[in-house]
Every structure is written in C-alpha cells, then in structure tokens.
Amino acid sequence: MARVVDVVDIDDPGDSRLDDFRDLNSIDRRPDLPTGKGLVIAEGVLVVQRMLASRFTPRALLGTDRRLTELMPDLTDPAAPDVPYYRVSADVMAQAVGFHLNRGVLAAASRVPEPAVADLVAGARTIAVLEGVNDHENLGSIFRNGAGLGVDAVVFGSGCADPLYRRSVRVSMGHALLVPFARSADWPGDLGMLREQGFRLLAMTPDPRAEVLSSAMTKVRDQPLAVLVGAEGPGLSEHAMRASDMRVRIPMSRGTDSLNVATAAALAFYERIRLPE
Numbered sequence: 001m002a003r004v005v006d007v008v009d010i011d012d013p014g015d016s017r018l019d020d021f022r023d024l025n026s027i028d029r030r031p032d033l034p035t036g037k038g039l040v041i042a043e044g045v046l047v048v049q050r051m052l053a054s055r056f057t058p059r060a061l062l063g064t065d066r067r068l069t070e071l072m073p074d075l076t077d078p079a080a081p082d083v084p085y086y087r088v089s090a091d092v093m094a095q096a097v098g099f100h101l102n103r104g105v106l107a108a109a110s111r112v113p114e115p116a117v118a119d120l121v122a123g124a125r126t127i128a129v130l131e132g133v134n135d136h137e138n139l140g141s142i143f144r145n146g147a148g149l150g151v152d153a154v155v156f157g158s159g160c161a162d163p164l165y166r167r168s169v170r171v172s173m174g175h176a177l178l179v180p181f182a183r184s185a186d187w188p189g190d191l192g193m194l195r196e197q198g199f200r201l202l203a204m205t206p207d208p209r210a211e212v213l214s215s216a217m218t219k220v221r222d223q224p225l226a227v228l229v230g231a232e233g234p235g236l237s238e239h240a241m242r243a244s245d246m247r248v249r250i251p252m253s254r255g256t257d258s259l260n261v262a263t264a265a266a267l268a269f270y271e272r273i274r275l276p277e
Contacts, residue, residue: 003077005072006082006083007084007085007087008084010086010092012092018086018088025097030166039110040056040177041169042109044105047174049174050175051177054177056112059109060084061086062096062097063105063106064087064088067103117182117183118197121152125152126225127152128151128153128154128155129154129191129227129228129229130160130230131159131160131187131188131231133159133229137167137168140163140176141266142262142266143176145262145266145269147178149269150272150273151269153179153182154182155183155194156182156184164177188243191228191243194226200220200224201228202227203236203248204230204236204264206252206258208249210246210247211248213251213267218275227265229261232261235258250264250267
C-alpha cells in the first residue's frame with residue numbers, strides 16, 4: 001500500500017519549520033556546519049532520491065510543487081520515511097534559503113555515527129584513502145568516481161574537508177551519502193592496520209621514479225587494495241608515502257606533471273576494475 005505524503009503548504013519564509021534549510025550561504029549560521037546543527041543537506045531531485053535510499057533519514061523536505069510531483073513515486077513508496085514535504089513557491093524558498101535554488105528541492109537529515117576504520121574496511125576489496133583533500137568539489141568528485149568505479153569505502157586521514165558539506169554532497173551526485181566512509185583516529189598509524197588486514201597500499205605521486213600505475217595494478221590484482229591520494233599541490237605526506245607498499249604514477253605528456261586529484265583517483269579506480277580478479 002502506498003504511503004500518504006504529508007504535504008504542508010507554507011507561504012511565510014520566516015516560518016520556523018523552515019529553519020533546517022535557512023541561510024544556506026551563511027558563513028557562520030548555515031545548518032550543515034558540523035559546529036552548528038550539523039545537518040546533511042541534499043539538493044536536487046536525484047540527490048534527494050539518493051538520500052532517501054541512504055542511511056541518512058530526512059527530517060523534512062522543502063520544495064516546489066513541480067519537484068513534489070517528480071518525487072512522489074519515491075515518497076509514496078512503503079519503505080520511504082514518514083517526513084513532511086514543505087511545499088513552497090520558488091520565491092518563498094529563495095527567501096528562506098538565501099538564494100534562488102534552480103534545483104527546486106532540498107532535504108535535511110541528521111548525521112549518523114561513523115564506523116571505526118577497521119570495521120569499515122572489513123571485507124572490502126578496494127578502498128580510497130585520502131590525506132589533505134580539503135577541496136569540497138574534489139571530495140565530491142572522488143565519491144562520485146568511486147561509486148561508479150568499484151570503490152567499497154573511503155577512509156579520511158588528516159586535513160580532509162567535510163564529505164557531508166552541501167557542496168560535496170551535490171558534486172558527488174549524492175554518492176557521498178551512499179559510499180561508506182570513516183575518519184582515521186590514528187593517522188598515519190591506521191595505514192599499518194590496513195596492511196595487517198591484508199591491504200596493499202598504493203600511493204599516488206607524480207614522482208617519475210615511481211612505478212607506472214597500470215603495471216602496479218597488475219601486480220596487486222588479486223589482493224585487497226588501498227589507493228592513497230593527497231591534496232592538490234603538496235600531495236601525500238612523506239609519512240604516508242613511507243607507509244605505502246608502492247609509489248605509483250600516471251604517465252604524463254607535454255610537460256604536465258600531474259592531474260587533478262579526483263581525475264587521478266578515477267584513473268586508479270578504473271585501472272583496478274578493468275583487470276579481472
């Protein structure tokens with residue numbers, strides 16, 4: 001039996017029921033700041049659909065009537081959470097959130113506890129390990145690439161941006177809500193733990209002395225693998241490099257020394273899945 005959607009019409013942008021969505025562009029008041037409400041905000045129909053399918057249960061949705069029509073099959077599914085849909089005009093929505101939202105719908109969810117790294121990677125075949133990746137768009141792209149190219153989980157080392165920041169979630173097309181992740185409480189010590197659990201650690205670097213990526217992937221095709229990537233510019237720390245089993249590079253041409261970190265990670269993920277086990 002289909003669920004009946006709780007549709008609430010609101011015409012006052014100051015209505016307190018919209019507070020979870022208010023001031024999304026504010027530096028210090030936005031609801032997705034971990035130091036504030038710490039909410040997770042999904043933006044757009046596709047990302048909201050992925051939130052509905054994730055471990056992040058929405059508290060409420062805010063959107064126009066058109067987006068309600070598009071989401072109705074998802075919201076009436078018997079497995080869908082029983083949450084209100086605050087139906088507003090585009091103008092009321094813009095006044096509440098602080099800007100005109102072309103995608104026309106938002107969902108807000110509470111954060112959920114993260115697993116320990118050891119629990120996260122148990123049984124995984126391929127994981128991404130990030131250090132110092134502090135750009136939200138790069139982070140979102142890594143999640144999207146990982147979801148499409150066989151990555152089972154993401155481990156965050158030191159200095160990484162928040163994967164649940166609205167921009168990261170949006171750029172990931174909602175996959176930051178679906179691909180499991182955990183933050184290391186012992187960095188870079190957890191790299192040793194990964195090795196103890198059977199993972200081979202491949203550190204991405206532009207160093208011309210490193211092994212070519214495709215060759216390295218062939219050597220580890222039958223083993224659990226952790227792909228290590230670092231920040232734009234400085235790359236991985238020397239501690240992370242020393243903890244890895246191999247340093248690997250992508251051959252470059254025309255004097256280019258490296259690729260964007262999300263692109264480089266995607267190539268590594270592809271090299272991993274193109275080889276049969």
